[in-house]
Amino acid sequence: MNKRENIDIEIKRMQQQMLNYFQTHWKLFLAEGIFFILLGFCAVVIPQFFTVAIVIFLGWLLLFGGAVHIGRALLFSDMPGFGSWLFMGILQVVVGYLFIAQPANGILTLTMLMALFFGFEGIAKISLAFMMRPLANWGLILFSGMTALVFALIIAISWSETSHWLLGLFLGINMIFLGASLVKISLHHKEIH
Template sequence: MNTKEHIDIEIRLIQERMQHYFHRHWKLFLAEGIIFILLGFCAIVVPRFFSVAVVIFLGWLILFGGIVHISRALLFSGMPGFGLWLFIGILQAVLGYLFIVRPASGILTLTMLITLYFALEGIAKISLAFRMRPLPSWRMILFNGITGLAFALIVVIAWPETSQWLLGLFLGINMVFLGAALAKIGLHHKVSY
């Protein structure tokens, strides 16, 4: 057996294990997806006039999302992609905490932090999507990762003129796409009882 065949076998084994987790815990993925969709819509609607209060609100949204990711990752620590799920959760929790404890340090600084978050999360999701391939919904995770990278690029290009309102809009869109991907995974793997 050559190296390529060995890698293909390993990838299929990881995909089978991941599929097992999706089938077994589809309700959790569906619930998490719904939560992210709701949080995303809140982030889109609320921060029209970006202020310190909105930065703190976004910090709580991101922190809660990070706690949900970390909790799920720790609950299913044997799941393939555990490290990436945990990384995304820790990244969200740390960024949310920074939004909450340092809002006065400036919206522009926080906007750059969220831009970094979009870029790192995008890279992590793209990597995770390729690990999930060809499982159903892997393209949704890939698309979500690509949109995260695109949002980071748009914020950098439009800096600083549009950072006041773009940040909340992009965060909300990003969360809605993630929620849709997770909900689709949950619904696809729904087990009839």
């Protein structure tokens, strides 16, 4: 066997495993899809709220994570890399505090990071879709990936003017597309199972 045949065999094996998971756990994928659709609709209806909530939530995560880093660094001050651990903790606390205290500035930063997220997520979904290609409804995942890439481009072009609501809106739309894809795929595999 040559390398190409090995790759084809491996892809077919992964596709069969994916098919088995969809057939066996279709209810879990259905529930996950419905959850994403509901959450996505909430974010579309009130995108400003979701945008601010994301920034503040992330701020608290960074603040607490930084406090843990600082605490561990001080507890193990003789550990190699003490200065780096302490610096990372202080940096996380400062950025977390700034996100909480000045969410408007955090929104601008996060919106640009979301452009990167949507870009990488789009690439990952498109790759996954091509792995799923012979399976039913694989095109929905492909469409969701292409949509994420379009969102990344739109955010990158207009992020400073629209960041206060665009992040929540696009996150909501992205979740709706993902949820709808999961619902459609799970219902298809329910009928087969």
